[in-house]
Amino acid sequence: MSDAPLLHTLFPNIDDWGELGRACVDTLLMLGGSLLLTVAIGLPLGVLLYLTARGQLRAMPKLYGLTALVVNVLRSVPFIILMIVLMPVTYVLVGTKLGIRGAIPPLVIGAAPFFARLVETALREVQPGVIEAAQAMGASTWQIVRRVLLPEARAGIASGITVTAIALVGYTAMGGAIGSGGLGDLAYRYGYLSYKSDYMVVTVVLLIVLVQALQAIGDRVVARLSRH
Amino acid sequence: MASRPQPRSPVIRFIDVHKSYRVDGRDIPALQSFSLDIADGEVFGIIGHSGAGKSTLLRLVNLLERPSGGRVLVGDTDLTALDDAALRAQRQRIGMIFQHFNLLGSQTVAENVAFPLRLAGERDAAKIRTRVDELLARVGLQAHAGKYPSQLSGGQKQRVGIARALANRPSILLCDEATSALDPQTTGDVLELLAEINRELKLTIVLITHEMDVVRRVCDRVAVLDAGRIVELGTVADVFLHPRHPTTRRFVEEALPEEAAAEQAPYAHVPGRILRLSFRGAATWTPTLSRVMRETGVDFNILAGRIDRIKQLPYGQLTLALDGANVDAALHALRAAGIEIEEVAR
Structure with missing residues (x-):
């Protein structure tokens, strides 16, 4: 390749670009897998928080209090500590504490409560009058959730997914410190521990590109969903 | 109706x-x-x-x-x-x-x-x-x-x-x-x-x-x-x-802001009795007022009034000053024709 010498001049310590590519794929896999599960768990959790809050459709102050407590506790533990604390749980869930599989449980457990709060906030933006209208038409709570709350809040939820995805990029990078692989792992092992600062630069640039791309996609989706 | x-x-x-x-x-x-x-x-x-x-x-x-x-x-x-x-x-x-x-x-x-x-x-x-x-x-x-x-x-x-x-x-x-x-x-x-x-x-x-x-x-x-x-x-x-x-x-x-304002108007200087007549339905379209006034020889002066509809029902409401010897007879005749009458306090 003709440009190999140039790359070599710029990044003298990076001799295996393939490894960098694999790290990228790993990061994307971790991100995709954990985002999917985060939404799958956080969305119902957010709906639960919304419905059971005082004055809402299914007000259950005790259940709300308990859910909110769990959510707040998980959100207050720094992610790096959460990962370590959760290791036994991770092992039980996926049979390993390392690699992509080992990273996903703590990522999801760290991000789902955060996303649930974003969903709750988005749902609270739905006009109470629209919900009242659905009730007047004889809608059940489930019908209100499915046909009123989620469609009306969809732009807010999409922007919550964007914010969560970007937070997850940060978490996956942190995961690198305790052996979950991906770009964070490279930055930490080569860039930090081995003083190969060109690794640091390249991984950070790639992470910036990833975050920018996620934000751009998210903005587009939100714009499309709010176009009415 | x-x-x-x-x-x-x-x-x-x-x-x-x-x-x-x-x-x-x-x-x-x-x-x-x-x-x-x-x-x-x-x-x-x-x-x-x-x-x-x-x-x-x-x-x-x-x-x-x-x-x-x-x-x-x-x-x-x-x-x-x-x-x-x-x-x-x-x-x-x-x-x-x-x-x-x-x-x-x-x-x-x-x-x-x-x-x-x-x-x-x-x-x-x-x-x-x-x-x-x-x-x-x-x-x-x-x-x-x-x-x-x-x-x-x-x-x-x-x-x-x-x-x-x-x-x-x-x-x-x-x-x-x-x-x-x-x-x-x-x-x-x-x-x-x-x-x-x-x-x-x-x-x-x-x-x-x-x-x-x-x-x-x-x-x-x-x-x-x-x-x-x-x-x-x-x-x-x-x-x-x-x-x-x-x-x-x-x-x-x-x-009816105009009517309300008319009610507030000082009628002290207006001679005669001041009455509000309400008629509705078919009564709105018959010349009852002019007939009764002619027959009883009472003078009337319109102080305020309105002809409108309540849903489909036509109605009229007139505030009149009535003067003359036969006012009571006139009121009796108007009531007999189905017109509602209220005295307006001055």
């Missing part, structure tokens, strides 16, 4: 209903105990200032507000005795429209109108489309089926609300300040549409408002609500022409 009103069976019955809210451990009364029948096919108005309890009263009809005591009957069904599923089935038979329309912003006009059909379990897309087309045609919005609510004017949004409320062929339509967010022209159009629906679909309409003019234009009967109590109840003509309670008078004055 000349024909006697048909005795109609009540479609909504409130029996000893009262409602209070619990705030900080204390019961705050919203509606004091009342009983009320609303007849099948009538347009029933509830007028009151904000906080008078009219919104609560309206929501008792579909149990969006549960009464603290008493029973609410719709048809033969006691709503307060129903379980959740049965109540939801009943609600599908009671349409409701709102001051702020409360349409789904994320759905098109057609989807909004199809919404209650889907809630009721209709899955046949062709059937839904036919019904939606029919409803949009009724409210004159066929051309806007694919638009989103944010692309419509207020009047158009309310028409979507009406189409949506009619989707499941309800027997009752509840209107929650349905015209309060609209300009006068649009208000007129929407009221006309409601009157048309009432006539053609034989739908019972219960509406709440703070404008006497809305009541005058579409309602058959009206209840005046003041601080959680029904202080006046009767046909719109009776209540409008002869308001008794101070709150009612204020509402009528707001609807």
Whole structure:
């Protein structure tokens, strides 16, 4: 390749670009897998928080209090500590504490409560009058959730997914410190521990590109969903 | 109208209903105990200032507000005795429209109108489309089926609300300040549409408002609500022409500001007795006044007056100064001709 010498001049310590590519794929896999599960768990959790809050459709102050407590506790533990604390749980869930599989449980457990709060906030933006209208038409709570709350809040939820995805990029990078692989792992092992600062630069640039791309996609989706 | 009103069976019955809210451990009364029948096919108005309890009263009809005591009957069904599923089935038979329309912003006009059909379990897309087309045609919005609510004017949004409320062929339509967010022209159009629906679909309409003019234009009967109590109840003509309670008078004055101003005018220098004559229906079109005055030789002077309609019913109200020897005979003759007379205090 003709440009190999140039790359070599710029990044003298990076001799295996393939490894960098694999790290990228790993990061994307971790991100995709954990985002999917985060939404799958956080969305119902957010709906639960919304419905059971005082004055809402299914007000259950005790259940709300308990859910909110769990959510707040998980959100207050720094992610790096959460990962370590959760290791036994991770092992039980996926049979390993390392690699992509080992990273996903703590990522999801760290991000789902955060996303649930974003969903709750988005749902609270739905006009109470629209919900009242659905009730007047004889809608059940489930019908209100499915046909009123989620469609009306969809732009807010999409922007919550964007914010969560970007937070997850940060978490996956942190995961690198305790052996979950991906770009964070490279930055930490080569860039930090081995003083190969060109690794640091390249991984950070790639992470910036990833975050920018996620934000751009998210903005587009939100714009499309709010176009009415 | 000349024909006697048909005795109609009540479609909504409130029996000893009262409602209070619990705030900080204390019961705050919203509606004091009342009983009320609303007849099948009538347009029933509830007028009151904000906080008078009219919104609560309206929501008792579909149990969006549960009464603290008493029973609410719709048809033969006691709503307060129903379980959740049965109540939801009943609600599908009671349409409701709102001051702020409360349409789904994320759905098109057609989807909004199809919404209650889907809630009721209709899955046949062709059937839904036919019904939606029919409803949009009724409210004159066929051309806007694919638009989103944010692309419509207020009047158009309310028409979507009406189409949506009619989707499941309800027997009752509840209107929650349905015209309060609209300009006068649009208000007129929407009221006309409601009157048309009432006539053609034989739908019972219960509406709440703070404008006497809305009541005058579409309602058959009206209840005046003041601080959680029904202080006046009767046909719109009776209540409008002869308001008794101070709150009612204020509402009528707001609807007729010139007349109210005329009433305030100093009549001290006007000779004779000052009287207000009210005539309605066919009496509006007969020259009773001139005949009686000619026969009795009484002089009259018109101080204020108005000829208008209450719904379809023409009415007139004149404030006169009568002078002469035979005023009592003239009043007697006028009363005999069906004209209502009140002395105006100076």
